[in-house]
Amino acid sequence: MSVTYLEAIRAAQEKALSDDPRVFIYGQDVGVFGGAFKATKNLAAEFPGRVMDSPLSEDAIVGMAIGAAIEGARPIVEMQFADFSTVGFNQIVNQAATLYYRTDVPCPIVVRLPSGGTLGAGPFHSQSMEAIYSHYPGLVVMTPATVEDAYSMLLEAVAIDDPVIFCEHKLLYYHLKADKLPDTAQPAGKARIARAGRDATVVTYSAMLHESLQAAEELVEEGWQIEVIDLRTVKPLDTDTVLASVARTGRLLVVGEAWPWGGVTAEVISRIATEGFGLLDAAPMRLNAKDTPVPYHPDLWAAHRPTASAVAARLRKLLTQ
Amino acid sequence: MLRDPMVTAVQEKTGAGKSVDADLARRAFRTMLLARATEEKLAALYRAGMIKGGVFLGKGQEALSTASAIFLRKGDIFGPLIRDQAGRLAFGDTVLDTLRTYLGSAKGPMRGRDGNIHRGRPKEGYYAMISHLGALIPVVAGGLYARRLRGETGVVGVTSIGDGATSTGAFHEGVNLAAVERLPLVVVVANNQYAYSTPNNRQFACADLLDKAAGYGIAGFKCDGTDPAACLETLHLAVQAAREGHGPQLVVATLLRLVGHGEHDDAGYVDPGLRKANVGRDCLDVGAAQLIEAGTATAADIAAWTKEAQAEVEAALNKAQREKGPDPDTEDWQAISTEHLVEGQYDTEDE
Ligand SMILES: Cc1ncc(C[n+]2csc(CCOP(=O)(O)OP(=O)(O)O)c2C)c(N)n1
Numbered sequence: 240m241s242v243t244y245l246e247a248i249r250a251a252q253e254k255a256l257s258d259d260p261r262v263f264i265y266g267q268d269v270g271v272f273g274g275a276f277k278a279t280k281n282l283a284a285e286f287p288g289r290v291m292d293s294p295l296s297e298d299a300i301v302g303m304a305i306g307a308a309i310e311g312a313r314p315i316v317e318m319q320f321a322d323f324s325t326v327g328f329n330q331i332v333n334q335a336a337t338l339y340y341r342t343d344v345p346c347p348i349v350v351r352l353p354s355g356g357t358l359g360a361g362p363f364h365s366q367s368m369e370a371i372y373s374h375y376p377g378l379v380v381m382t383p384a385t386v387e388d389a390y391s392m393l394l395e396a397v398a399i400d401d402p403v404i405f406c407e408h409k410l411l412y413y414h415l416k417a418d419k420l421p422d423t424a425q426p427a428g429k430a431r432i433a434r435a436g437r438d439a440t441v442v443t444y445s446a447m448l449h450e451s452l453q454a455a456e457e458l459v460e461e462g463w464q465i466e467v468i469d470l471r472t473v474k475p476l477d478t479d480t481v482l483a484s485v486a487r488t489g490r491l492l493v494v495g496e497a498w499p500w501g502g503v504t505a506e507v508i509s510r511i512a513t514e515g516f517g518l519l520d521a522a523p524m525r526l527n528a529k530d531t532p533v534p535y536h537p538d539l540w541a542a543h544r545p546t547a548s549a550v551a552a553r554l555r556k557l558l559t560q
Numbered sequence: 561m562l563r564d565p566m567v568t569a570v571q572e573k574t575g576a577g578k579s580v581d582a583d584l585a586r587r588a589f590r591t592m593l594l595a596r597a598t599e600e601k602l603a604a605l606y607r608a609g610m611i612k613g614g615v616f617l618g619k620g621q622e623a624l625s626t627a628s629a630i631f632l633r634k635g636d637i638f639g640p641l642i643r644d645q646a647g648r649l650a651f652g653d654t655v656l657d658t659l660r661t662y663l664g665s666a667k668g669p670m671r672g673r674d675g676n677i678h679r680g681r682p683k684e685g686y687y688a689m690i691s692h693l694g695a696l697i698p699v700v701a702g703g704l705y706a707r708r709l710r711g712e713t714g715v716v717g718v719t720s721i722g723d724g725a726t727s728t729g730a731f732h733e734g735v736n737l738a739a740v741e742r743l744p745l746v747v748v749v750a751n752n753q754y755a756y757s758t759p760n761n762r763q764f765a766c767a768d769l770l771d772k773a774a775g776y777g778i779a780g781f782k783c784d785g786t787d788p789a790a791c792l793e794t795l796h797l798a799v800q801a802a803r804e805g806h807g808p809q810l811v812v813a814t815l816l817r818l819v820g821h822g823e824h825d826d827a828g829y830v831d832p833g834l835r836k837a838n839v840g841r842d843c844l845d846v847g848a849a850q851l852i853e854a855g856t857a858t859a860a861d862i863a864a865w866t867k868e869a870q871a872e873v874e875a876a877l878n879k880a881q882r883e884k885g886p887d888p889d890t891e892d893w894q895a896i897s898t899e900h901l902v903e904g905q906y907d908t909e910d911e
Contacts, residue, residue, distance in 0.1 A: 275756070542891075
């Protein structure tokens, strides 16, 4: 038996609903239909009254979840696509994110964002929004790259007393598989060394982990051993694990699918440059999508996002610098 | 200061109207046929794996969509949404540009940068929707506002929206703003009973979406969206009222989407009773019967027009299929037009 990334997300929600009566799920088409991606398949039948279709109203969906959380509930909100969370942005960044700081009342909501590019999805069904949400104080931002993390981090997201933005990557939904769901988990906020190496460190997260691992594999034939770190949670950012790795390798490449201006890759480089400048044998590098909306055409999209071969090419540059 | 009270009229139109002549009825019906033929081809291309990404069709909504745009003229604004292939064609979009956009031709209006229903030519008053539903309403209002500032009169903007998207903040804010500014905006609500899988009883609690018109202080119309003559009659009145300065007009049409939300969706959630009810009629069947009954066309005419529409689609497909997609190496990768402020792709260069 194997379980996909998407099934892991569904299973985590099922477990959360069955373990904790305070949990409910709210979002467009999440009820009987089971959600646009089927992440809540059968849950409405299994948990009557706790998995509910919302109107087409992102602002109100998030606002409603916040109110319920104030009263002790543990809502999981599904955005149909991450891109549509902009319509609920105000509630997320101004209401949910400031509540605890202002009132000492925490806001335990989870906002699930089906994120990232897929073939032919175009400018409004492809966005990676982790950087935008990380910018705001008061939010935890998770970006699971594996089936195991999709499961255990979503459960942890529900358990956490603060608002969690859960960025799940649509490209991983059906293809990424694991043998079984995990029994144990690394805590959120801790990065993971996905592949050990000595010549350079690639820091990445979400779907870009898999492009980076493939690039590292490609470079083995050329005699390079690349260490790949999966950040798992981009806020908080586990700077220590990255610093320790760079201390071993002396070289750093940060890869992200989001746009280049600011963002997670810039944040990692800024931290390593300020806290670990002496560890670096070469200027750190980063690789992002191009600074345009995500294009529709498959050929443009392939050139727009970082791919394994782009990561490998950037690594070759870094290694010979 | 007291404002002029707005005319709040609610009118219901059914059956053939007087203000729509035979020529227009024929033209509208042929537009519906062409839209249907285009979408049937799109569905076939999708099934054959020749279209990347989703395909979202408007089967069953051709009458309303055509009527939404057919009374517009050069200088007007049309802001279509997902299910408006017919209205797009009525406003001057072509089958060729439709296919180009779905197939990613560099020659299409979106040049492969965006696809499918996300197309338009804003310079020609044909606005290009984003996916975020509701977002276009204030934008069309803004277009109309600018025209007013320029001293243009007699201009109308039409935009459409689904039952689901009437629940967005943007719908509320956009319609309210247009009402406050008394803009010549016609908002056409295609109440097709479902928003993706979500039925109306999970979407709104008012008895009729038309009730919203009174709340905003604007005029409202309702019609049977499966009845082409009623759609034409209603939109004729609504567009005319907007053009004559009576402010925003809300049109609510009742119908059923006869396909899935997208071609990936079997629409198993649709109540089978609705499919058999009046609301589930195919507007093309209704339209054909109306034309024949009025003596405006014969069954043979309609068969010939159908063939012509299919041939037009075939010809456009032949052309679009031979056109190249955009070349990533020669793309400018610029998201702003101000050359000296473009940062350049420092981050991904020479890979
Ligand atoms: C702001 C926003 N949220 C969610 C979506 C995802 N979505 C696309 S179509 C759709 C249903 C739309 O229903 P309705 O407005 O009734 O139009 P219809 O599809 O019936 O024509 C949803 C939820 C979206 N496009 N925009």
